[in-house]
Amino acid sequence: MSASTATASEHVSFLEYKGKYKGILGWILSTDHKRVGLLYLYTMLVFFSLAATLGLLMKLQLIAPGYTIMGPQTYNAMFTVHGIIMIFVIVVPGLPAVFGNFFLPLMIGAKDVAFPKLNLASWWIYIIGILVVLSSQFVGGWPDTGWTFYAPYSFRTPANVLPALFGAFILGFSSILTGINFVVTIHRMRAPGMTWFKMPLFPWTLYATAWIQVLATPVIGITLLLTVMERVWGIGIFDPNLGGDPILYQHLFWIYSHPAVYIMILPGLGVISEIIPVFSRKRIYGYKAIVLSSLAIAFVGYFVWGHHMFTSGMSGRALFAFSFLTFLVAIPSAIKVFNWVATMYKGSLNLQTPFYWAVSFIFVFMVGGFSGLTLGSLAANVHIHDTHFVVAHFHFIVFGGTGFSFMAALHYWFSKMFGRMYDRGWANTGWVVFFAGFLTLYLPMFGLGMQGMPRRYYDYLPEFHAGNIISSLGAILMIAGAAIVIVNLVRSARHGEKTSEKNPWGGKTLEWETDTPPTFENWEDIPSVEERPYEYK
């Protein structure tokens, strides 16, 4: 940035800072990690609204058997695009891209991430990826394969799958570059005195996540690329007509996509580990156990991909191994839950919106986790594979996990990000409605799945009607809750009560020592760290 356009950075918040470019360019060309984080936030808000609307439309279709508001092809396109956007655009980048970008440097006492330009480039790549994915709407119609792009259907279907495949490939680059950036940032830019075990827990989970992003995403990259080539040139690798093996596609796909589930959930676990001690005013119980369990989840998560394929055809021995390893992942996850509960025990609880989101997170995370164990056992899996039970489990973990922790993080750090406080009354109302809607929407799906209602059909037998009515009403309730939450936050960001209070919740981590909102380069002097985080006396 040239000297002539720069203003004195002292006490000018990053929101008002005037750099080289003005207006919107000052945002979309800014390498400030905080602005990049907000760019991701706004992008996600737009596409979450789109994909959530698609989800609502699907639930409205399912409110009664037969044709209600859409036919089978539209329904297939909708669950595909809903899945692609929610997975590749929202929950995979999710917390790291928004809160990781914004708060990682603040929490470790750095002025920015290690590669600020690369960071901005990641956002641009992300935008390009999204545009490519959505371009299929205008050329050839939406894909209808499901977000998993299973072979051989993904290169046989007449629908235009190419943009979605290629767009997801591009989005992978964005994810890899963010991962590289975070690993280097955490290795090289921690404040003086912040040893590894004095680092707060959210950066720890970002670290574990970043490694998965680096080491798993290339696998999906090459798999999607091969599928593109299969469709365009017929190279034969996944095409059984040419000697290829479609099961191999599933293996490669899940070698990434299972670890990707931990990309989605680990940063959420980190956020919850930040919020619980602050609102319990107690030191986190078992700091090291939480750190190590995060790393353990990231590591074991690599070796469980086969549990997505229990009915696809694998040797019995492989089935046992994958099932056993799947159960192993439950241990580090449960360690965290015990730690959170033990932290709250005899704490001085401060009941605020972020805390409500956090405790409801623990609940949905446990329901999702236990149903995951059900799915991980071989005998039960054969019965409930590809039913609504899977849909319910998946949404409890991924939407419940990532979504609730995202909302918790957004409320927790809201005043730091925008220099304004959200309206607490509406925030709490939104949470109640959302939580009630969430449970009404997804709990009946467990029952429907046990009864045998398959997923990904626009129609169902009359005996599934009751459960679907409840579920669809739940969807309406949940969307209403989401609308209250989002409208409240957007309103508060613009017109909310102004605050420059550095530390509204009494947090002990470094981000609370900066100005609210933080100045352009976060610190006048890089802070030094002496004690572990969360040391409430």
Added chain:
Amino acid sequence: MEKNTEHTTHVHRDDEGDKLGMWLFIFTELLLFGMLFLIYAVYRFRNPVAFQLGGEELDVFIGTFNTVILLISSATVAMSITAIQRGNKKQALMLLGVTLFIAVVFLVNKYFEWGAKIEYGFYPGSEALMELGHGTILFFGLYYVMSGIHAIHILIGIGLFIYVVRQIQTEKIHSTDYIWLENTGLYWHLVDLIWIFLFPLFYLIH
């Protein structure tokens, strides 16, 4: 006063960090190609005869030639780093010129190699190929995909070398700040390393 009004962006320079980033990127490349090698292993195991016959169709001379020159180019890029460390700009540029030249020659060879096969009608989805067995289709499918993706990496390497040469010419890269050259060198060694595995798997194993 003096500190803050002139320029507010601090200059962050961390060569160790930059190198760490490059190594992480190399891990991603290894995984990307690792999956292709895995696919190769699976299909070779299932179609041993077809893969052997397919390998005999490839031109060992061009393959060997490309291997040798690529190894030389890895050496020249490493030498150019030493040259720049010693402040010998001219020598560094000369060595990078050799590397760049070799990279182009590699692609020209690839062009003739592929061209000959395509002339015979051996390319993915071609009628001539479809008449042959599944194993042969897979062998040539993998051959084109793997050497093609490798060739794309050579192309990216050429772009990087041109950039680095420009940077040296304009003194942006010099004896105390040469991380771009070093990372480009790392990248080039990776491209070389992958070829070292591709070459025997396709051309030599019978």
